[in-house]
Amino acid sequence: MCAEIKISRSTFYEWRAKGSAPKCYKIDNGELRVSREDLDEWWNQRRNAA
Template sequence: MLTLPEVCDELQISRSTFYDWRQKNRAPRCIKLPNGELRIRRMDLDDWLDDCEDVA
């Protein structure tokens, strides 16, 4: 499971951009822990990236 900073670093986006995408239902699937922190499964991030791929 990846932390939010790890995902933002990999995607080269800011935390605010990630939260904006999440609010618009455009972010990868997240798991909210009891302490409020978010985690993203590697598989969910990879699937999301595959879905974002533009077929030229």
């Protein structure tokens, strides 16, 4: 996701801490994932707000 929207991992974690990142899911190995549907919805909300 970070590569797709061209942000650093630290920026993503900053957004996540502020509650402005897309919805994340923690998988069994502890890594975070963002579903395509959640990313698209988040992106559209940001685009419409601009």
